[in-house]
Amino acid sequence: MSFQLTVAGKAAAIPYPALIATFFVNASDIDTSIPVEFVDEKSAVSDATAAVKLVTPGGETFVDQLDALDFLAQTFPDIITEKSKSQPWVKFALEKLYNKNFKDLVGDLEKLDAHLNFRSYIVGYQVTLADIAVWGVLRANPLMGSVLKNGVYPNISRWYNYLAESDKKFDKSVELMASSLNELKRAAKTAKTAASGGKKETHKASFEIDLPGAEMGKVVTRFPPEPSGYLHVGHAKAAVLNEYFAHAYKGKLIIRFDDTNPTKEKVEFQDSIIEDLALLGIKGDQVTYSSDYFQKMYELAVDLIKAGKAYCDDTPSEKMREERMVGDPSGRRERSIEENLQIFTEEMKNGTAEGLKNCLRAKIDYKALNKALRDPVIYRCNLTPHHRTGTEWKMYPIYDFCVPVVDSIEGVTHALRTNEYRDRNPQYEWIQAALNLRPVAIWDFGRLNFVRTLLSKRKLQWFVDKNYVGNWDDPRFPTVRGVRRRGMTVEGLRNFIISQGPSRNIINLDWSVVWALNKKIIDPVAPRFTAVDAHLAVPVKLLNGPKTPESETKPKHKKNPEVGDKTVIYADQVLIDQADADLAEGEEVTFMDWGNVIVSKVTKEGDVVKSIEANLHLEGDFRKTSKKLTWLADTKDKIPVDLVDFDHLITKDKLEEEDNVEDFLTPTTEFHSNALADLNVAKLKAGDIIQFERKGYYRVDVPYEEGKKAVLFTIPDGKQVSRYGAKK
Numbered sequence: 001m002s003f004q005l006t007v008a009g010k011a012a013a014i015p016y017p018a019l020i021a022t023f024f025v026n027a028s029d030i031d032t033s034i035p036v037e038f039v040d041e042k043s044a045v046s047d048a049t050a051a052v053k054l055v056t057p058g059g060e061t062f063v064d065q066l067d068a069l070d071f072l073a074q075t076f077p078d079i080i081t082e083k084s085k086s087q088p089w090v091k092f093a094l095e096k097l098y099n100k101n102f103k104d105l106v107g108d109l110e111k112l113d114a115h116l117n118f119r120s121y122i123v124g125y126q127v128t129l130a131d132i133a134v135w136g137v138l139r140a141n142p143l144m145g146s147v148l149k150n151g152v153y154p155n156i157s158r159w160y161n162y163l164a165e166s167d168k169k170f171d172k173s174v175e176l177m178a179s180s181l182n183e184l185k186r187a188a189k190t191a192k193t194a195a196s197g198g199k200k201e202t203h204k205a206s207f208e209i210d211l212p213g214a215e216m217g218k219v220v221t222r223f224p225p226e227p228s229g230y231l232h233v234g235h236a237k238a239a240v241l242n243e244y245f246a247h248a249y250k251g252k253l254i255i256r257f258d259d260t261n262p263t264k265e266k267v268e269f270q271d272s273i274i275e276d277l278a279l280l281g282i283k284g285d286q287v288t289y290s291s292d293y294f295q296k297m298y299e300l301a302v303d304l305i306k307a308g309k310a311y312c313d314d315t316p317s318e319k320m321r322e323e324r325m326v327g328d329p330s331g332r333r334e335r336s337i338e339e340n341l342q343i344f345t346e347e348m349k350n351g352t353a354e355g356l357k358n359c360l361r362a363k364i365d366y367k368a369l370n371k372a373l374r375d376p377v378i379y380r381c382n383l384t385p386h387h388r389t390g391t392e393w394k395m396y397p398i399y400d401f402c403v404p405v406v407d408s409i410e411g412v413t414h415a416l417r418t419n420e421y422r423d424r425n426p427q428y429e430w431i432q433a434a435l436n437l438r439p440v441a442i443w444d445f446g447r448l449n450f451v452r453t454l455l456s457k458r459k460l461q462w463f464v465d466k467n468y469v470g471n472w473d474d475p476r477f478p479t480v481r482g483v484r485r486r487g488m489t490v491e492g493l494r495n496f497i498i499s500q501g502p503s504r505n506i507i508n509l510d511w512s513v514v515w516a517l518n519k520k521i522i523d524p525v526a527p528r529f530t531a532v533d534a535h536l537a538v539p540v541k542l543l544n545g546p547k548t549p550e551s552e553t554k555p556k557h558k559k560n561p562e563v564g565d566k567t568v569i570y571a572d573q574v575l576i577d578q579a580d581a582d583l584a585e586g587e588e589v590t591f592m593d594w595g596n597v598i599v600s601k602v603t604k605e606g607d608v609v610k611s612i613e614a615n616l617h618l619e620g621d622f623r624k625t626s627k628k629l630t631w632l633a634d635t636k637d638k639i640p641v642d643l644v645d646f647d648h649l650i651t652k653d654k655l656e657e658e659d660n661v662e663d664f665l666t667p668t669t670e671f672h673s674n675a676l677a678d679l680n681v682a683k684l685k686a687g688d689i690i691q692f693e694r695k696g697y698y699r700v701d702v703p704y705e706e707g708k709k710a711v712l713f714t715i716p717d718g719k720q721v722s723r724y725g726a727k728k
C-alpha cells in the first residue's frame with residue numbers, strides 16, 4: 001500500500017495546501033512519495049475544503065483537507081512541522097480565507113497582516129504547516145491575486161512573496177496544478193470536439209476574467225485617445241488592456257484619434273501618442289480618426305432629429321446647467337422637427353450667429369435619476385479650423401455621441417473603458433439603440449491612480465509652465481515618456497497593468513508595487529558595474545598590491561553570462577566609500593570580487609577617514625568577514641558620473657479637486673551626487689539599464705563623453721522611501 005492524493009480539477013477552490021504538503025514530502029530525503037491524480041470533476045463533497053482525497057498506506061481515506069493535512073503533519077513531523085501550534089491557523093485558513101467576498105475577508109486579512117508584522121513565518125522560524133495552509137488557501141482564492149500584488153496588506157504580501165521565492169515547493173505545486181488542469185481541459189475539449197462532430201469551439205483568453213461574449217478571432221477593441229496631450233500611466237491601462245484582449249482573442253485593436261474638438265487638438269500630439277504607444281509596445285492593427293466620420297455622424301444626427309429624438313437648444317449655458325441639475329425641461333424641448341432641422345442643418349452647420357447660440361441635445365429624459373441621461377448635448381458649434389478637415393465643418397459631435405456611433409460603425413465588439421464613464425454607459429446604449437446601430441458591449445475597469453501623482457493634464461501643464469520640471473518627459477512625470485526615462489521597462493509596466501487586470505476597484509496605488517515588478521524584469525539582465533561616491537572617497541593603499549595596474553576580464557552579471565564581459569582593473573591604490581571606511585586597525589574585511597584585506601592603518605580628521613593602509617590577504621576566507629566593500633582602482637580610467645535621484649512632486653497622497661497644488665509642493669525633488677565609476681561605464685548608451693553593485697539600479701540618461709560626466713537616473717526598486725515619508 002502507498003499514499004495516493006486525488007485532486008478535483010473543477011473544485012470551487014483548489015486544495016493547494018494539500019498539494020504543497022505532498023510536495024514537501026516528495027522533496028524530502030525520506031523514501032516516500034505521494035503520487036497525485038487529477039480528476040475532472042467536482043469533489044464528492046461540494047464543500048470547497050473537501051476537493052481532495054487522501055488515501056493512506058493504512059487504507060484510511062480523508063476527504064477533508066483539514067484531516068488530510070492533520071494526518072500528513074502527524075506522519076511526517078520533521079517535514080510538515082509544528083502541527084499543534086499550526087492548528088488554529090490551518091482552521092483559520094480553511095474556514096475563513098477561501099471566502100470570495102472581499103468584504104467578509106477584510107477583517108481576517110487585517111488580523112493576518114498584523115500578525116505577520118516583523119515575522120517571516122506564521123509560527124516560529126521556519127516554514128510550518130501553518131504557512132503551507134495559509135499560503136495555499138490565499139493562492140487558491142482568485143480574489144487574492146491582485147490584493148497580494150498591490151500590497152494592500154503589506155506584511156501578507158511580503159511573507160507570501162518571500163515564501164514563494166525562497167521555497168520553490170510553493171510555486172511548484174501551483175505549476176503542477178496548472179499543467180494538470182490544462183491537460184484535463186484539453187482532454188475534455190478533445191472529447192467535446194469529437195462529440196460535436198469536430199465543430200470549432202470558442203476559446204477563452206488566458207485571463208482570469210473572460211470578456212463576455214467574446215469569440216476567438218472576432219474581438220475588436222479600440223483605444224480612442226484625444227490628440228491633446230501626452231499619454232500617461234492612466235491611459236496606459238486602457239491601451240494595454242484593449243490590446244491585451246484584442247490579441248488574446250486573436251482579434252484586432254483600433255487606435256482611434258478622437259479628434260472632435262479642434263480647439264484642443266494638434267498634429268504633434270497625434271505623433272507623440274503613436275510614439276508613446278510604441279514605448280508601451282503597442283501597435284494598433286488599424287489607425288483611424290473620428291473626423292473620418294463627420295459626414296456620417298452629421299447624417300445620423302439629422303436622422304435623430306427627424307425621429308423626434310433630438311432638439312436644438314439656445315438656452316444660455318448657465319441656465320441649462322441649472323435645469324439639468326434640478327431636472328427641469330428646457331424651454332426648447334418641444335421645438336418642432338422642422339424648426340430643429342432648420343437650425344441644425346442651416347444655422348449650426350453654417351456656423352451663423354444664430355447657430356453659435358445653439359447646441360443639439362439628445363431628447364432622453366430630462367428628469368432621469370442618472371444625470372448623464374438628462375438630455376445631454378451631442379453637437380456644438382466651433383469655428384476653430386480643424387487640423388484635418390480645416391474649415392469644412394463649423395460644428396462637431398461631442399465625445400458622448402461620437403464614441404458610441406463610431407464604435408458601432410467601425411465594428412468594435414468590446415469597448416473597454418475606465419469606470420469614470422460608468423454613469424454614461426446608459427447614454428452610450430441609448431444612442432446606439434436610437435439610431436438602430438449595432439450594439440457594442442461596454443466593459444469598464446477601475447482607473448489607475450497612484451499616490452502623490454497628478455494625472456490631470458491641466459495640473460501637469462502647470463508644472464511644465466512653472467519650470468518645476470524639464471518637460472513632459474521629465475522623469476518625475478507620470479507620462480509614459482517620464483516613467484520610461486526613469487527606468488520603467490515595457491514589460492514591467494505591462495505586467496503590472498495586466499496583473500491589475502480589469503478589476504473595478506479604484507485603489508490609490510503605491511508606486512513601489514510597480515517598481516518592484518520592474519525590478520524583477522531588470523535584475524536578471526542588468527549588467528553590474530562599480531561606482532564609489534566621489535564626495536570624501538577614501539584612498540586605500542594596498543601595501544602588497546600589484547605595483548602596476550593589472551586587468552582581468554569578468555562577467556558583467558555573475559548569474560547570466562549572456563550579459564557579456566567587462567574589464568576589471570586591480571591596482572595598489574584603490575578608492576572606497578567614506579560610508580564604508582569606518583574600519584579598525586587590524587580588522588579583516590572583504591573587497592568584493594577580489595579577496596580579503598587586513599587594515600593596518602587608518603588616518604582620520606575628526607570623524608572623517610582620510611586614508612587607509614592595508615594588506616591583501618587573499619588566502620583569507622570571505623565567509624568569515626562581516627564587511628564586504630565596494631572598491632575601485634584609483635587609476636586614470638575612472639569615469640565621472642552624476643547620479644540623480646528624484647522624489648514625488650507633491651507631498652499629499654491624494655490631491656483633491658479643491659486642493660491648491662502650490663500648497664503641497666515637495667521642496668526639493670531632484671538630488672545629485674557625484675561618483676566615480678569603472679571604465680566600462682564609458683561605453684554605455686542612453687537608455688541602458690545597469691546596476692552599480694551595492695548601490696542600486698540606474699538608467700543612463702546622458703552617456704559619457706570625454707570631459708563630460710555621464711548622467712544616470714536612479715531606478716526605484718520598490719524599497720526606497722522618499723525623504724518626505726512616502727514610498728517611491
Ligand SMILES: *[C@@H]1O[C@H](CO)[C@@H](O)[C@H](O)[C@H]1NC(C)=O
Nearest residue numbers: 019022023026033034035036
Ligand atoms: C510526488 O512524486 C510522485 C512520484 O514521483 C509524483 O507522481 C507526484 O506527482 C509527486 N507529487 C507532487 C505533489 O509533486
Ligand SMILES: *[C@@H]1O[C@H](CO)[C@@H](O)[C@H](O)[C@H]1NC(C)=O
Nearest residue numbers: 113114116117118154155158
Ligand atoms: C505590517 O502591518 C502593520 C499593521 O497593519 C503595519 O502598521 C506595518 O507597517 C506593517 N509592516 C510592514 C513591514 O509593512
Ligand SMILES: *[C@@H]1O[C@H](CO)[C@@H](O)[C@H](O)[C@H]1NC(C)=O
Nearest residue numbers: 345346347348349350351352
Ligand atoms: C448655409 O450655407 C448654405 C451653403 O453655403 C447656403 O445655401 C444656405 O443659404 C446657408 N444658410 C444660412 C441660414 O445661412
